Amino acid sequence: MKQNICKLSLLICMFHICHGTIFSQILQENESPPRITLERTEIRLLHSEIVGQDFELYVSLPNNYSKSNTNYPVIFVLDPYRDFLIMKGISDVLASSQIIPEVILVGIGYGGEGFNAFINYALGRLRDYTPVQDTAKEEWSRKAAENLGIDDINIISGGSPSFLEFIRKELFPFMESNYHINSKDRMLSGYSDGGLFGLYVLFHDPDLFDKYLIGSPSIYYKDGILLEYESNYATTHEDLKAEVFMSSGELEEVTAENIKKNEQSA
Amino acid sequence: MSNQLNSRNYENLKLNTIIFENESHETCYPVFINRGLRELNYDDE
Numbered sequence: 224m225k226q227n228i229c230k231l232s233l234l235i236c237m238f239h240i241c242h243g244t245i246f247s248q249i250l251q252e253n254e255s256p257p258r259i260t261l262e263r264t265e266i267r268l269l270h271s272e273i274v275g276q277d278f279e280l281y282v283s284l285p286n287n288y289s290k291s292n293t294n295y296p297v298i299f300v301l302d303p304y305r306d307f308l309i310m311k312g313i314s315d316v317l318a319s320s321q322i323i324p325e326v327i328l329v330g331i332g333y334g335g336e337g338f339n340a341f342i343n344y345a346l347g348r349l350r351d352y353t354p355v356q357d358t359a360k361e362e363w364s365r366k367a368a369e370n371l372g373i374d375d376i377n378i379i380s381g382g383s384p385s386f387l388e389f390i391r392k393e394l395f396p397f398m399e400s401n402y403h404i405n406s407k408d409r410m411l412s413g414y415s416d417g418g419l420f421g422l423y424v425l426f427h428d429p430d431l432f433d434k435y436l437i438g439s440p441s442i443y444y445k446d447g448i449l450l451e452y453e454s455n456y457a458t459t460h461e462d463l464k465a466e467v468f469m470s471s472g473e474l475e476e477v478t479a480e481n482i483k484k485n486e487q488s489a
Numbered sequence: 490m491s492n493q494l495n496s497r498n499y500e501n502l503k504l505n506t507i508i509f510e511n512e513s514h515e516t517c518y519p520v521f522i523n524r525g526l527r528e529l530n531y532d533d534e
Contacts, residue, residue, distance in 0.1 A: 309520055462499060469490070
């Protein structure tokens with residue numbers, strides 16, 4: 224009996240020792256706790272001669288990707304700084320439930336750490352997702368930057384033609400030479416100004432993607448220039464081969480009006 | 490935009506548009522992704 228109690232005590236001690244080692248990490252002075260990493264996700268750097276930008280790509284791979292010869296559908300995600308985590312979380316859940324197939328996600332980002340990452344994101348999306356220059360939007364952004372204490376950055380808009388060329392001539396070849404991608408199942412996902420860019424692509428180079436996931440696009444940009452692009456496309460085309468999902472929120476009219484007022488008053 | 494697109498009757502365009510109730514620009518993204526991924530024809534592949 225006494226021997227059993229000793230064994231039990233020893234087991235309890237060992238449990239506490241192991242438990243302490245495994246589950247409660249004791250940090251040394253000046254040591255930071257480990258950071259969370261995203262499962263099955265890697266960062267690739269891609270320099271663009273066309274845009275003159277080092278892009279930081281977030282590439283999320285399916286389960287068992289390394290053991291598979293499958294060519295996977297790919298979703299290119301705009302605004303990954305803000306949206307990649309949500310896209311990855313939702314697509315992982317839907318794929319694991321076999322509601323959608325497993326996919327490769329590619330976030331097209333601008334890199335940086337901390338506050339610099341935010342600035343790179345804000346400047347990059349303004350330049351790349353807007354099809355023509357909008358000086359009012361640039362001025363509004365300049366004032367917003369000044370309010371953050373930043374006055375030495377180059378704020379430009381109207382870079383969508385170059386960004387589209389980058390995707391076609393530099394990004395696609397890079398992805399298709401490095402990953403198992405089904406080049407006949409490419410989706411573009413863009414929200415807000417990202418949706419503006421998505422519709423710009425749809426009316427200028429629709430074959431670039433097979434599917435367009437367009438959320439709350441900035442239809443108001445330059446007094447509705449997207450509607451003009453669509454009209455121009457319609458004068459020369461009867462065919463538009465694409466699958467498009469487009470949505471907005473019931474309460475968004477208010478937001479769009481406020482954005483426009485802010486830019487006009489800048 | 491959706492009205493204009495629908496009025497064209499483009500060949501080979503599969504267009505699905507939705508307005509989410511009680512969602513704003515700031516709240517809409519997760520709903521949009523969840524619904525959009527499912528709607529984009531994956532169900533018949």
